[in-house]
Amino acid sequence: MKNEFEWIRSIAQEEYSHSGVVTGIGDDAAVIREEEGFDTVLAVDTMVEGIHFTKETMPLEAVGHKALAVNVSDLAAMGAVPLYYMVSIAVPKTGWDQEETGRIYDGMKKLAARYPMDLIGGDTVSKKETLVLSVTVVGRVEKNRQLLRGRAEAGDVLFLTGPVGFSARGLDRLLREGRAAWDEKDAYIQAHQYPEPHVRYGRVFAESGARIAANDVSDGIGHEGREIAEASGTDVTIDWEALPFVERFKEFEEREEWLLHGGEDFCLIGAASPDVFAELQRVLKKENLPLYKIGTVDAGSGNVWLRRADGERKLLQSGGYTHF
Ligand SMILES: Nc1ncnc2c1ncn2[C@@H]1O[C@H](COP(=O)(O)OP(=O)(O)OP(=O)(O)O)[C@@H](O)[C@H]1O
Ligand SMILES: Cc1ncc(C[n+]2csc(CCOP(=O)(O)O)c2C)c(N)n1
Numbered sequence: 386m387k388n389e390f391e392w393i394r395s396i397a398q399e400e401y402s403h404s405g406v407v408t409g410i411g412d413d414a415a416v417i418r419e420e421e422g423f424d425t426v427l428a429v430d431t432m433v434e435g436i437h438f439t440k441e442t443m444p445l446e447a448v449g450h451k452a453l454a455v456n457v458s459d460l461a462a463m464g465a466v467p468l469y470y471m472v473s474i475a476v477p478k479t480g481w482d483q484e485e486t487g488r489i490y491d492g493m494k495k496l497a498a499r500y501p502m503d504l505i506g507g508d509t510v511s512k513k514e515t516l517v518l519s520v521t522v523v524g525r526v527e528k529n530r531q532l533l534r535g536r537a538e539a540g541d542v543l544f545l546t547g548p549v550g551f552s553a554r555g556l557d558r559l560l561r562e563g564r565a566a567w568d569e570k571d572a573y574i575q576a577h578q579y580p581e582p583h584v585r586y587g588r589v590f591a592e593s594g595a596r597i598a599a600n601d602v603s604d605g606i607g608h609e610g611r612e613i614a615e616a617s618g619t620d621v622t623i624d625w626e627a628l629p630f631v632e633r634f635k636e637f638e639e640r641e642e643w644l645l646h647g648g649e650d651f652c653l654i655g656a657a658s659p660d661v662f663a664e665l666q667r668v669l670k671k672e673n674l675p676l677y678k679i680g681t682v683d684a685g686s687g688n689v690w691l692r693r694a695d696g697e698r699k700l701l702q703s704g705g706y707t708h709f
């Protein structure tokens with residue numbers, strides 16, 4: 386077994402992909418240098434064993450993948466390019482070994498290599514009972530091009546960059562069946578275990594320079610739609626029948642819960658004028674990236690409405706996972 390310092394050396398990268406790393410792992414803090422013309426974007430999200438995953442719902446590589454992915458997703462929601470990450474890991478004194486924590490890092494490194502992102506630091510501590518993994522990410526976006534939640538206006542199209550409800554449907558099965566449900570070919574299990582952050586969408590939105598509101602879907606479109614509505618001083622209306630793949634959920638009693646409040650989907654929900662939406666759809670189509678119109682932004686004050694095929698609207702109550 387390696388001691389704490391040998392272990393840190395073992396997870397450190399041998400070289401960095403970005404020349405902006407002035408000082409990486411091995412000193413009191415990291416030093417990075419940003420280029421002219423860009424703003425730095427920072428986010429941190431934490432995954433806690435027993436709350437965000439268990440050893441039955443997630444392979445350890447997936448825990449690493451998802452801990453980084455949920456953070457990259459916040460960068461995507463700001464239109465940023467992912468560059469660097471830092472990892473704080475609190476490992477229980479019993480029940481976890483170094484081979485297992487190594488697999489969490491393998492999952493993070495595999496995802497990081499795709500962008501690429503460099504691991505430039507972190508922290509290692511022990512604790513009782515459950516593992517806690519906190520990832521801080523650093524990205525950059527062209528000056529003043531960041532995407533914000535508060536940019537929606539009445540008359541806008543409400544859109545989604547991918548399906549929702551898949552992760553919640555996968556989790557439902559994982560909580561009942563545990564490892565027996567792990568299946569690389571099952572889209573719902575994969576959506577829960579290996580969410581794909583929508584970085585490319587965020588970049589297309591930011592590069593367009595158009596007025597676009599965006600938020601990533603960690604807590605369900607009911608919640609994220611409300612955040613856009615509140616920040617923009619509007620209402621939003623979700624058309625139930627327009628939700629991507631809604632027909633696959635017809636037979637399930639939990640369909641509203643999964644699609645509207647399930648969360649952990651990590652696609653983007655956003656708003657843009659009808660003209661901008663049509664142009665984005667055209668540009669994204671060339672890259673085989675779908676963009677779904679799921680509703681409208683209306684004059685109002687932070688409400689979320691759900692509209693059925695017959696046009697009937699009902700106010701959507703708050704839902705989704707809350708920690709307090
Ligand atoms: N404990 C905290 N201290 C300081 N700021 C916080 C804290 N928790 C959240 N924030 C800030 O509040 C804002 C919203 O955070 P929140 O975590 O809800 O967003 P998110 O990461 O998009 O959602 P999720 O955590 O569900 O993925 C962000 O600006 C975030 O930095
Ligand atoms: C074992 C297990 N039980 C329940 C869930 C569901 N869950 C946990 S946190 C969260 C919202 C996003 O978290 P945050 O607000 O911290 O971003 C959701 C939907 C899970 N993933 N694993």
Ligand SMILES: [Mg+2]
Pocket residue numbers: 429430
């Ligand atoms: Mg957060």
Ligand SMILES: [Mg+2]
Pocket residue numbers: 458459462600601602603
């Ligand atoms: Mg977010």
Ligand SMILES: [Mg+2]
Pocket residue numbers: 430455456459603
């Ligand atoms: Mg987040």
